[in-house]
Amino acid sequence: MAVQRVNAAVAASDLTPIRVVDESSPLIACRQADSLTLAVKLGYGLPALAHFGFHIPVNVFAEKFYADVLLLRVEQIATGLAVGSLFDATLGVLIGWLSDNFQAHIGAKRRHPFIAIGAVLASVALMALLSPPVYDLPDHTWLHFTLSYMFVHLGISLFIIPYISLGYEITRTYDEASSLFALRQVLGLIGILLAAALPSVIKLSLPAAVSSERMAFRFEGVMLAALMLTCVGALLLLVTERAGSRASHALLPGLLWALNNRANLYLLPVWLFASIGTSSSLAMLPFWVEYVLQPPVVRRERWLLAILCSSILASIVAIPLWAWFAHHSSKKAAALTSWIASIISSMLALPIGPGQIELAVASWVLIGASVSGWNFLFFALQADVVDYDELHTGMRREAAYASLELLLPKLLGVTSHGLPLTIIGMAGYAPNKIQAPAALWAIRLLVSLTPLLCSVFVLPCLVLFPISREVHHLIAHGIKQHTRGEAA
Numbered sequence: 001m002a003v004q005r006v007n008a009a010v011a012a013s014d015l016t017p018i019r020v021v022d023e024s025s026p027l028i029a030c031r032q033a034d035s036l037t038l039a040v041k042l043g044y045g046l047p048a049l050a051h052f053g054f055h056i057p058v059n060v061f062a063e064k065f066y067a068d069v070l071l072l073r074v075e076q077i078a079t080g081l082a083v084g085s086l087f088d089a090t091l092g093v094l095i096g097w098l099s100d101n102f103q104a105h106i107g108a109k110r111r112h113p114f115i116a117i118g119a120v121l122a123s124v125a126l127m128a129l130l131s132p133p134v135y136d137l138p139d140h141t142w143l144h145f146t147l148s149y150m151f152v153h154l155g156i157s158l159f160i161i162p163y164i165s166l167g168y169e170i171t172r173t174y175d176e177a178s179s180l181f182a183l184r185q186v187l188g189l190i191g192i193l194l195a196a197a198l199p200s201v202i203k204l205s206l207p208a209a210v211s212s213e214r215m216a217f218r219f220e221g222v223m224l225a226a227l228m229l230t231c232v233g234a235l236l237l238l239v240t241e242r243a244g245s246r247a248s249h250a251l252l253p254g255l256l257w258a259l260n261n262r263a264n265l266y267l268l269p270v271w272l273f274a275s276i277g278t279s280s281s282l283a284m285l286p287f288w289v290e291y292v293l294q295p296p297v298v299r300r301e302r303w304l305l306a307i308l309c310s311s312i313l314a315s316i317v318a319i320p321l322w323a324w325f326a327h328h329s330s331k332k333a334a335a336l337t338s339w340i341a342s343i344i345s346s347m348l349a350l351p352i353g354p355g356q357i358e359l360a361v362a363s364w365v366l367i368g369a370s371v372s373g374w375n376f377l378f379f380a381l382q383a384d385v386v387d388y389d390e391l392h393t394g395m396r397r398e399a400a401y402a403s404l405e406l407l408l409p410k411l412l413g414v415t416s417h418g419l420p421l422t423i424i425g426m427a428g429y430a431p432n433k434i435q436a437p438a439a440l441w442a443i444r445l446l447v448s449l450t451p452l453l454c455s456v457f458v459l460p461c462l463v464l465f466p467i468s469r470e471v472h473h474l475i476a477h478g479i480k481q482h483t484r485g486e487a488a
Contacts, residue, residue, distance in 0.1 A: 035176060043238025044167060045184040047119070050228035051160065052188030053195035054122065056308075057130055057220055058152055059279065061199065062145075063421065064286045068431045069213045070132065070141050078421040080146035088153035092161065096403025099162040100396075109241055111162040111169070118158025119232040123225035125151035130221035131214075159232075161406060165398035168383045169242050174472045175327050177383035178376075182323040185376035189316050195224060196308040200301040257393070258400045263385045266465045269457050271378050271405050274339065277454035278371060280420050281346065284446045287424065291435045292443055294354040303357055310361045311368030322373035330469050331377050331384075336462050338373025343451050345370050350448035378405075384467045384475070391478045420446045 036044075063081075066072045095114065102110040129148035135141045167184070171177040202216040258264060286304060289295065295303040326334035345366035352359050382405060386398050427442035429435060435443075467475070 035173070036170060036180065040170070040239055041180055041183050043235050044170070044180065045187040046231040046234050047115075047159075047163065047228065048184045048188035048231075049191035049194075050224055050231050051156070051163075051191070053191035053224050053227065054126060054152070054156065056192055056195035057199075057217060057224070058126070058149070060196075060282050060285060061217070062129060062149075063283060065213065065217060066132075066141070066145055071431070072138060072141055072145065074421040074425040074429060074431075076138070076142045077145065078419070078425075080142060080149055081421075083146050084149035084153055087150045088157055091154065092157050092403045092407045093400075095157055095161050096165075096399035096401075099165060099399040111166045111241055112236055114158050114162040115166070115232060116236065118155050118160070118162075119228050120155070122152055122155025122159055123228050125155055127218075127221040127225050130217040157406065161399055161402045163235075164379065164402040164405075166239065166241065167379065168386045168398040168402070169396060170239065171383055172387070172476070174331075174384070174469050174476075177380040178323055178326050178331060181376045181379040181383075182319050184379075185372065186316055186319050189312050189319075189372070191227070193309060193312045193316075195220065196312065197305060198223065200305040203301055258389070258397065258404055261385060261389055263388050263465065263467050264401065264404070266461045267378070267381055267385060268404060269461045270335075270374075270465075273454040273457040274374060274378070277451035277458075278375075280450040281367075281447050283420050284424075284443055287429075287443050288447045289360075292353065292440060293357060293360055295357070303360075306357070306361055307364045311364040314365040314368040315372035318369035318372045319376065322377065325373075326377060326380070331380050332462065332465055332468065335374045335377040335381065336459070338370055338377065339455065339458055339462065341370035342367060342374070343455050346448050346451045350444060381465065381467070384472050387472065387475050387479065388467060391475050391482070394482060 063074075063077055066077055067074055099110055099114050102113065125148055129145070129152055132141060132144050132148075135144065167180055168177075171180050198220050199216040202219055203212045285307070289304045289307060290300060293303060322334050322338060325337070345363060348366065349360070349363040352363060382401060386396065386401055389401070390396055423446065424439055424442045427436070427438040429439045429442075
């Protein structure tokens with residue numbers, strides 16, 4: 001039966017051959033006929049313009065803005081990041097459970113209400129984070145930073161968990177998940193490009209003063225908030241939740257089942273450690289540009305903008321190539337290749353020194369092109385895990401899995417965000433001054449070698465991930481049999 005064949009393949013960790021289902025079989029033809037329209041894919045992908053854009057001011061610019069402009073100590077910022085991450089992480093699983101089990105009276109929707117509420121909360125909190133008043137005491141500035149950071153991430157969790165779950169819910173074929181999340185990634189990277197360029201464009205048009213920094217970030221907060229609300233409105237109009245996709249489970253048993261799902265046990269560490277590596281590198285990028293590359297003051301913003309934009313453009317160009325690779329081989333093979341390429345490209349940045357802007361741009365082009373593959377393919381692989389769960393339980397618990405994949409990186413947010421700041425602080429970092437050699441090497445190593453360290457966990461888990469294209473075809477066949485009331 002289908003369940004036994006799938007279990008045998010999963011137990012073998014995809015290392016032994018199994019029967020390949022014919023791509024032209026009625027099963028596969030039926031599943032492919034249920035494809036999404038371009039309007040639905042665009043409606044789903046549009047909120048990524050704002051959501052990805054949020055990451056630039058929140059996770060890249062805000063730390064340096066509060067350290068160098070508002071003069072908060074990096075230790076204070078690290079503490080605020082840790083508090084905010086822990087607060088958010090404790091609520092993530094509850095949000096996932098509520099979304100899976102929520103039944104609204106209007107339209108019986110379980111994703112749309114949370115997406116809308118989260119978008120509003122995240123937008124308001126982002127404007128507060130990027131528009132801090134002038135406080136007399138540093139502790140008041142720290143409190144403003146910490147509370148704003150907490151509510152930005154709470155709003156993003158309320159939005160992103162049901163949003164990712166909706167993507168898992170509306171895709172049911174092996175390749176359709178790849179195409180949907182690839183489009184989302186492209187639109188999100190365009191949002192990052194806009195968010196990265198906007199402050200620099202504003203600051204370059206104003207006199208070099210602290211007020212220009214404040215004005216730039218205040219304006220970006222308003223623009224990103226408006227973009228988020230507009231794009232979420234489009235999603236609510238264009239994307240309909242799939243009828244019959246319901247779950248009813250207690251919080252703890254559902255969480256334990258998701259944790260014990262064999263396929264998910266291989267995939268969760270991939271996302272956890274890959275997120276830590278990427279976040280640490282990005283958090284250090286503004287420090288790396290200013291203190292390692294040492295550009296002239298008048299060119300500092302241009303150099304940072306050039307590196308960010310070239311990396312993002314390379315990602316946008318590379319995503320269709322990674323999607324093509326995944327379609328013609330497998331999502332697992334493409335994700336593995338992408339991660340290995342990202343390790344090599346990150347290491348190439350280690351010897352780059354003062355004034356070498358051309359080499360810096362080239363290295364970040366390679367980093368952007370390589371990282372873009374595994375980033376969207378993870379979600380496509382997670383969609384297969386949700387299908388595997390449905391085969392065994394008969395329930396669609398997308399949000400339980402989405403909350404777990406977001407929970408663990410947030411619980412270790414102090415590692416991916418706060419710890420790098422603590423490390424450079426211990427190495428002697430001093431804002432707006434010539435850095436000691438130890439601080440410079442700390443910044444270099446955090447940018448270049450963190451992905452290599454994380455690969456110790458990422459690569460074995462990706463290699464052992466058991467759901468291949470053939471296994472997923474068997475999963476789909478079993479779900480179809482269950483739908484007809486047959487044993488599988």
